[in-house]
Amino acid sequence: MNKIFSPGKIGGLQLKNRIIRSGCFEGMCQNGQVTDKLIEHHRRLAEGGIAMTTVAYCSVSHDGRTFEHELWMRKEIVPDLKRLTDAVHKEGAAVSIQLGHSGFFTSKGVIGKRPLGASPKLCVFTMSYCREMNKKDIKEKTADFVNAALLARSAGFNAVEIHAGHGYLLSQFLSPWTNKRKDEFGGSLENRLRFPTMVIREIRKALGPDFPVLVKMNQRDGMPGGVEIEDAVKIAKAFEEAGASALIPSAGFTSKVPFLMLRGNLPVKEMSENQPKLMNRIGLKLFGRFMVPEHKYEPLFLFEGARKIREAVNIPVIYIGGVESLGTILEARNAGFEFVQMGRATIQDPDFVKKLQTGELTRSPCDHCNRCVAAMDAGGVYCVSNEVGFLE
Numbered sequence: 001m002n003k004i005f006s007p008g009k010i011g012g013l014q015l016k017n018r019i020i021r022s023g024c025f026e027g028m029c030q031n032g033q034v035t036d037k038l039i040e041h042h043r044r045l046a047e048g049g050i051a052m053t054t055v056a057y058c059s060v061s062h063d064g065r066t067f068e069h070e071l072w073m074r075k076e077i078v079p080d081l082k083r084l085t086d087a088v089h090k091e092g093a094a095v096s097i098q099l100g101h102s103g104f105f106t107s108k109g110v111i112g113k114r115p116l117g118a119s120p121k122l123c124v125f126t127m128s129y130c131r132e133m134n135k136k137d138i139k140e141k142t143a144d145f146v147n148a149a150l151l152a153r154s155a156g157f158n159a160v161e162i163h164a165g166h167g168y169l170l171s172q173f174l175s176p177w178t179n180k181r182k183d184e185f186g187g188s189l190e191n192r193l194r195f196p197t198m199v200i201r202e203i204r205k206a207l208g209p210d211f212p213v214l215v216k217m218n219q220r221d222g223m224p225g226g227v228e229i230e231d232a233v234k235i236a237k238a239f240e241e242a243g244a245s246a247l248i249p250s251a252g253f254t255s256k257v258p259f260l261m262l263r264g265n266l267p268v269k270e271m272s273e274n275q276p277k278l279m280n281r282i283g284l285k286l287f288g289r290f291m292v293p294e295h296k297y298e299p300l301f302l303f304e305g306a307r308k309i310r311e312a313v314n315i316p317v318i319y320i321g322g323v324e325s326l327g328t329i330l331e332a333r334n335a336g337f338e339f340v341q342m343g344r345a346t347i348q349d350p351d352f353v354k355k356l357q358t359g360e361l362t363r364s365p366c367d368h369c370n371r372c373v374a375a376m377d378a379g380g381v382y383c384v385s386n387e388v389g390f391l392e
C-alpha cells in the first residue's frame with residue numbers, strides 16, 4: 001500500500017499518492033463554457049481520493065474544437081476555471097488540464113472554417129477536407145499552446161498535459177499516416193518531431209523549469225503506416241529533451257482506431273443515438289461496426305510498449321490503460337512507473353481511490369461496456385450501468 005499511497009513528484013509538484021485521473025472528455029462545456037457540472041465533477045473526483053484530476057481536452061484555440069460542448073482556452077473563462085481549481089484544491093487534490101488541438105478532425109460546423117492539418121486529408125467522421133498548415137500557421141498554433149498553458153497556470157492549475165497522442169494535431173505531425181509534408185516538418189522522424197518538440201520547448205521556456213508539463217503520446221498509432229513503438233521510443237526521448245516533466249504513453253488514433261486506447265465493448269448503438277447530426281446518426285448505425293474496429297480488453301493492455309518507453313527516459317512515466325485494481329497499480333509501480341492514470345474506474349465510481357485505500361474494494365466493477373463514451377457525446381460523462389457514480 002505504501003508504494004501506492006505515498007507521495008511522489010512530477011517536476012516541482014508533490015502529489016499525495018500515485019493515482020491520477022486521466023483526461024476523460026466530460027461533455028459538460030456547452031458553448032465552450034465552464035459549467036457548474038464540470039466543476040462538481042472534478043470536485044467529486046478530488047473528494048474521492050485521487051492525487052490529481054485532469055480536466056479533459058481543452059482546445060488551445062477556437063479552431064481546434066470538434067464539439068460544441070468542448071472547452072477552448074481564453075482569458076474570459078479564467079475566473080470560472082479558477083472556481084474549478086479552488087474547488088479541487090479545497091478537497092486536498094491537485095488539478096491538471098489537457099491542452100490540445102484536433103487538427104484535421106475538427107468540425108467545420110463548430111469552428112466555422114476549414115480545418116487545419118499536417119497535410120491535406122479527408123476526415124470521414126466530420127466529412128471535412130483540411131488545409132495543410134503553412135509556416136505562419138505553425139508559428140501561430142505554437143503561440144496558442146504557450147498562451148493556453150500560461151492561462152491554465154494563472155487559473156490555478158498545478159500542471160498542464162499536452163496532447164501529443166490519439167491522432168490530435170501534434171500526433172498528426174508525428175504520424176506518417178497523416179504527415180505527407182515535403183518541407184522540414186515532414187518526412188524523417190526528426191522533421192516530424194519539429195513542430196511537437198517546438199511546442200513543448202516553448203511551453204517549458206514560458207512556464208519555467210519546475211512547472212509540471214505532462215505529455216500524452218502514442219506508443220503505437222494502431223494502423224499500417226502509423227507510428228510504431230520503435231519510433232515512439234525516440235519520440236519519448238525527444239520530448240524529454242524538449243522539457244517534458246513526465247510522459248503518458250497511450251495508443252490509438254481518434255479518427256481511425258479510437259477504441260485502441262480503450263479496448264472492450266463497442267457501443268455503436270448508443271454512440272449513433274447520441275450524435276447531434278442526423279447524417280452521423282445514420283452513418284454510425286449502418287457502418288459503425290466496419291468503420292470502428294473493436295479491440296479486446298485486458299488489464300494493463302498497454303504495458304509492454306509503456307515499459308519500453310520507461311526504460312528509455314529518465315523522467316517519470318505515468319502508466320495508462322487498463323488500471324483497474326490494487327494489483328494492477330502495484331504491478332505498474334513495481335515495473336518502475338512512478339504514477340498511474342485511471343479513466344473508467346473513476347467514471348464508474350469517483351470514490352474508487354478512497355475505497356482502494358480503506359480496503360472496501362480491491363478491483364473496479366467497471367465491465368468496459370464503454371457506454372460512458374457514448375454518454376459524453378450526449379452532454380455529460382457518467383457510468384450508465386450503476387448508480388454509485390456521477391448522476392446523468
Ligand SMILES: Cc1cc2nc3c(=O)[nH]c(=O)nc-3n(C[C@H](O)[C@H](O)[C@H](O)COP(=O)(O)O)c2cc1C
Nearest residue numbers: 022023024025056057321322323342343344372373
Ligand atoms: C468517456 C471517456 C472519455 C475520454 N476522453 C479522453 C480525452 O478527452 N482525452 C484523452 O486523452 N483520453 C480520453 N479518454 C481515454 C482515457 O484517458 C484513457 O486513456 C483510457 O480510458 C484508458 O484508461 P482506462 O483503462 O483507465 O479507462 C477517454 C476515455 C473515456 C472512457
